[in-house]
Amino acid sequence: MGVHVVSAGESLWAISNKYGVSLQTIVELNGLPSTSSLVPGLALYFPDNQLPIRSYKIKPGDQFWEIAQRFNTDIPSIVNANPGVDPNQLIIGQIINIPSPVKLKISTLGFLVPSGGNAILSILDSLAGQLTYLAVVAYSFTQEGYAYNEIEDSAIVARCKQLNITPLLMIRNFTGVDFSAELAGHVLSNPTYRRNLVQSIVNLTRQRGFGGVSIDFEFIPPLQRNAFNLFLRELKNQLGELILHVNVHAKTADIPTNRIIGAYDYAVIGSIADIVAVMTIDYGYPGGPPDPIAPLWWMDQVIQYSITQINPRKLQIALPLYGYDKVVGTNVTHAMSVLAAQNQAISTGSPILFDQHAMSPWYRHYRTGVEQIVWFEDIRSFIEKYGLMDIYSLLGTTFWQISLAAPQNWAYLSKNIDVLK
Numbered sequence: 001m002g003v004h005v006v007s008a009g010e011s012l013w014a015i016s017n018k019y020g021v022s023l024q025t026i027v028e029l030n031g032l033p034s035t036s037s038l039v040p041g042l043a044l045y046f047p048d049n050q051l052p053i054r055s056y057k058i059k060p061g062d063q064f065w066e067i068a069q070r071f072n073t074d075i076p077s078i079v080n081a082n083p084g085v086d087p088n089q090l091i092i093g094q095i096i097n098i099p100s101p102v103k104l105k106i107s108t109l110g111f112l113v114p115s116g117g118n119a120i121l122s123i124l125d126s127l128a129g130q131l132t133y134l135a136v137v138a139y140s141f142t143q144e145g146y147a148y149n150e151i152e153d154s155a156i157v158a159r160c161k162q163l164n165i166t167p168l169l170m171i172r173n174f175t176g177v178d179f180s181a182e183l184a185g186h187v188l189s190n191p192t193y194r195r196n197l198v199q200s201i202v203n204l205t206r207q208r209g210f211g212g213v214s215i216d217f218e219f220i221p222p223l224q225r226n227a228f229n230l231f232l233r234e235l236k237n238q239l240g241e242l243i244l245h246v247n248v249h250a251k252t253a254d255i256p257t258n259r260i261i262g263a264y265d266y267a268v269i270g271s272i273a274d275i276v277a278v279m280t281i282d283y284g285y286p287g288g289p290p291d292p293i294a295p296l297w298w299m300d301q302v303i304q305y306s307i308t309q310i311n312p313r314k315l316q317i318a319l320p321l322y323g324y325d326k327v328v329g330t331n332v333t334h335a336m337s338v339l340a341a342q343n344q345a346i347s348t349g350s351p352i353l354f355d356q357h358a359m360s361p362w363y364r365h366y367r368t369g370v371e372q373i374v375w376f377e378d379i380r381s382f383i384e385k386y387g388l389m390d391i392y393s394l395l396g397t398t399f400w401q402i403s404l405a406a407p408q409n410w411a412y413l414s415k416n417i418d419v420l421k
Helices: 011-019 024-031 064-070 075-081 116-125 154-160 183-187 192-205 222-239 268-270 294-306 336-347 379-391 407-416
Strands: 002-003 044-045 053-057 097-098 106-113 135-139 147-149 166-172 213-218 242-249 276-278 315-320 322-329 333-337 353-355 360-367 370-375 396-400 417-419
Touching: 002 183, 002 360, 024 044, 024 407, 044 379, 044 407, 053 336, 053 379, 053 407, 075 097, 075 333, 106 242, 106 276, 116 154, 135 192, 135 213, 135 268, 147 192, 147 315, 154 166, 154 222, 154 407, 166 192, 166 242, 183 192, 183 222, 183 336, 213 222, 222 242, 242 268, 268 276, 268 370, 276 294, 276 379, 294 315, 294 379, 315 379, 336 360, 336 407, 353 370, 360 379, 379 396, 407 417
Parallel strands: 106 135, 106 396, 106 417, 135 166, 166 213, 213 242, 242 276, 276 315, 315 396
Antiparallel strands: 002 044, 053 097, 135 147, 322 333, 322 370, 353 360, 360 370
């Protein structure tokens, strides 16, 4: 696998020679600002000629010969990919790497807030092969439950159809600058307003040529848990063959009274929706202390709980294409793309560290003498997260959001994973 972590004193020229990959290729695939600027700890990615690596968790009764057959590979290849693992003493729950020509197959969804005119269409063109769905973040609703369009999106919907990407109308209880618990509770608790919302969403979806709906209602008052279930059931009945995609906050246990996660009844939502996307992002949240955005250990816990409630073949987890730069002490937060976070480390000369528990990169830098800490994602953390989808046989992933530059992610996805259409 073509991942190289830069050591102190290394040059891009030396790395290029070592792997037989041109300077320009390394610069383009990793979005580097130049061929001369590197920092220790920077993870570089370049596709090689090796087979994709699948991730597998050992189950009772597993043997290497059987695993090799399943993944169309051979025992020596598995042994070589797992130094220290004894084929005759496999441990249940152990994660192994499997070089295999049989690629992981997943369904992907990119979120997109319409802006930038033709630039957005160019992004869609470049990612056409890597997106199953596009959720167009351009809809909200009134106090009476009438859905409405906030940003013109007809060109995006048309381009999706040309590129064989299924566009979804994404509607949120978003008013002004934030999610409104009051708006969600007011509409969901009133049967008339709830019916208005269902009918107006369905009308807009069909009239504007969408292939379905992506629901993102956040901070729903816990008392409206059952009303939200009723809304989703009514909506799916009206949508018929169109996709119902529902986003829910991540949790590791059901706490019905919690103001953030209480309204999400995973089991019921999973029985109604075609796809459920668990938002495994913002563990380290804006305004909170400097923490990883999507630590692997937490994502694993969320998935383990989720699959007890939701069929894994309906389940997507979320990948962040962004980083958070936080001022130590005040926790003032600045969001940026993962590429911008990487290149800020380079421009400030900040060595990048890698947390082995979270499986996430981070660094510190100083602005006017004030310490700031940045957590973000890189090729190493993306690979680990795709591994979780493989281990638990999940449907796939969502990306927030595709206008944020993340060249390593798209290069890896393109080479190693088959995206379902």
